[in-house]
Amino acid sequence: MQNQLLESKTLSAQQIAVSLVVIMVVAILVLSNLWRSSSPYTQEVLALQGDATLGHAIFQMNCSGCHGLQAQGRVGPNLHSVAKRKSRPALIEQVTSGSTPPMPQFHPSPHEMAALLSYLETL
Ligand code: HEC
Structure with missing residues (x-):
């Protein structure tokens, strides 16, 4: 039971990390496009x-x-x-x-x- 709880915590930390990376990549793409078109x-x-x-x-x-x-x-x-x-x-x-x-x-x-x-x- 405890293990399961720990595992689900680790997973959500991973999900947060993945989301952060995705957000950063999108931000970089948007910014570089802005920079190019400016x-x-x-x-x-x-x-x-x-x-x-x-x-x-x-x-x-x-x-x-x-x-x-x-x-x-x-x-x-x-x-x-x-x-x-x-x-x-x-x-x-x-x-x-x-x-x-x-x-x-x-x-x-x-x-x-x-x-x-x-x-x-x-x-
Ligand atoms: C010396 C040969 C050469 C000449 C001259 C040339 N191109 Fe290119 N062009 C290429 C090559 C090779 C690529 C692929 C480059 C790559 O992405 O590695 C390319 C890529 C492109 C792309 C992107 C294609 C894609 O699918 O993303 C465009 C748009 C383009 N050229 C337009 C032009 C235009 C407009 C001119 C004239 C003003 C021109 N090219 C002159 C060789 C040439």
Whole structure:
């Protein structure tokens, strides 16, 4: 009887520890997203109405060598539905950070980046 009581106490301590870890992970994800979307460049891009036709043209010149003319994937992955997998700030980060080589770091103007985003969202 006593053992059972002890066991259930240990379990609830474990559950608390697991919940704390989950809460911390969620907090870190939320904070890093906030931090990413709070850069002035990102804010500027997100405030613009992107032109998907211009975005398509930019894509064909800069991205299709790796991602394919139809964004179907070559060296780089297929980008269809990528906007459903990644948030807009995460897509901006992907294009401008250069943090996933061999994909290079791009420096599009906010207007060009907004156009690229609109194009990626049509895929
Ligand atoms: C030199 C080849 C190369 C070029 C040029 C390139 N990419 Fe990439 N791209 C990659 C590779 C490789 C990855 C996968 C990186 C990883 O996650 O490890 C990638 C990943 C991505 C992703 C994330 C895909 C996903 O499923 O998460 C996006 C979005 C993307 N690229 C968009 C672009 C855009 C837009 C351009 C043009 C401005 C571009 N890429 C130019 C190679 C390239």
